[in-house]
Amino acid sequence: MANSSEKDSQQLRPGLWQTVNERYPGSMITKETFVLLAKLKKPLSKSHLSFVSTAGVQPKNSMPFDTVHPVGDYTFRRVPSNSKPADLVIHQLKYPTRGARRDLNVIFPIERLQELADEKFIGELSENFYSFIGYNMNPEMLEQTLAENIADAVEAEKPDAVLMSPA
Amino acid sequence: MSLQYLKDAARESDTEKLIRYVRLHFGDGNEAAGRKEIDKAWIEALKLLLDVPPTDREFIFETLQSKDASTLAHLFFHLHFYFVKHSGEWIHDGEL
Numbered sequence: 001m002a003n004s005s006e007k008d009s010q011q012l013r014p015g016l017w018q019t020v021n022e023r024y025p026g027s028m029i030t031k032e033t034f035v036l037l038a039k040l041k042k043p044l045s046k047s048h049l050s051f052v053s054t055a056g057v058q059p060k061n062s063m064p065f066d067t068v069h070p071v072g073d074y075t076f077r078r079v080p081s082n083s084k085p086a087d088l089v090i091h092q093l094k095y096p097t098r099g100a101r102r103d104l105n106v107i108f109p110i111e112r113l114q115e116l117a118d119e120k121f122i123g124e125l126s127e128n129f130y131s132f133i134g135y136n137m138n139p140e141m142l143e144q145t146l147a148e149n150i151a152d153a154v155e156a157e158k159p160d161a162v163l164m165s166p167a
Numbered sequence: 168m169s170l171q172y173l174k175d176a177a178r179e180s181d182t183e184k185l186i187r188y189v190r191l192h193f194g195d196g197n198e199a200a201g202r203k204e205i206d207k208a209w210i211e212a213l214k215l216l217l218d219v220p221p222t223d224r225e226f227i228f229e230t231l232q233s234k235d236a237s238t239l240a241h242l243f244f245h246l247h248f249y250f251v252k253h254s255g256e257w258i259h260d261g262e263l
Contacts, residue, residue, distance in 0.1 A: 056261075067242040067263050070192050071170060094195065096260040137170045 040161055043123075047122060047160035049113070050126040051081070054134035055100070055167040056092030057108040058085065065133045067093040072136035074146040078128040078153070083110060094135050095167050107167055126157040134167060193247065195259055204258065208250040215253075 040047065056065050058077040064097045066073035077089065079119050085104040090097050100107040110129065136142040152160060168188050176184035187198060194201025216222075231239065248263055 064263070067261070068248050069241060070189070070244060090261070091263065093259050093261040093263060097262055137168075137173075139169075 018136050040129065042160060044161070045120055047118075048124050048126060048158065049122050050136070050154050050157060050159035050162045051110075051113060051129040051165070052154065052162055053108055053129070053131050053165045053167065055107045055131060055165070056090050056102065056133040057088050057131045058091060059087060060089045065091040066088075067091055067133065067135070070075075071138055072142075073133050074136060074138070074141045076130050076132040076146060076153070079108075079131050081110070081125040081127060081129050084116070085111065092133055092167065094133075094164045108165075112165075126154070126159050128153070130154060193251075200258060204251055205247070207254055207256060208247045211254040212246075217258040 021130075056067075058065065059079060062077050063073070063075075065077070071100060088104060088108070088110075090100055090107075099106075102131065105111050107132070113122065113125060117125045130153060132146060136146065168191070170185075173185065173188055175181075178237065190198045190201030192201065193204040230242075234242075251257065252263070
């Protein structure tokens with residue numbers, strides 16, 4: 001039985017990998033170590049917030065995410081946080097996008113975050129938000145290339161907190 | 168399936184494991200659907216050539232001769248989805 005601190009360090013649902021492996025034999029992707037969630041050091045109303053999403057949302061004029069590659073896409077897109085939904089497009093094959101095409105905020109809540117910043121519920125938004133697609137077969141490239149590149153880009157804008165949202 | 172699983176299958180020439188992954192990819196996790204999707208793309212490509220329309224063979228040969236095999240393999244996956252979409256029968260939840 002894990003103690004409370006061990007439980008706190010587990011950020012994935014217990015048994016997740018076993019479930020995946022039952023569905024797709026050979027999916028021996030495992031994760032044994034976890035990064036502890038950091039405590040927020042100041043009130044959200046005074047914090048600089050960034051946003052990272054796997055929704056495949058991107059500016060209309062940017063190179064579409066590679067939704068057909070059998071091993072995935074290990075790139076990310078910067079989404080200016082002052083974008084309007086009309087400026088953005090979704091390139092994502094693996095989740096239903098019908099609702100998001102009617103209201104992007106259901107999957108990528110950019111207008112809600114803008115409103116919360118305007119109301120000073122959030123101190124300020126980072127200049128850019130970050131988006132990628134979650135269909136990635138190479139866990140090493142996902143962790144060591146994509147995640148590191150996003151982390152570097154996010155960190156360069158010095159946010160106090162990052163909202164992370166899977167699609 | 169993990170990438171290592173597929174690399175091991177390729178090294179061992181286990182074609183059933185490899186084609187099963189392709190079917191799962193094209194069928195969004197449903198192997199039977201993926202098999203139909205592969206057929207659908209080929210049927211659509213065949214239908215487009217039945218009337219022997221003019222085609223740009225220079226482009227085709229130039230592309231095949233000037234591009235590396237990995238780029239052409241990537242193009243092959245794009246062409247699958249292109250012809251599936253061209254068929255008008257789109258089973259996927261999302262969009263390209």
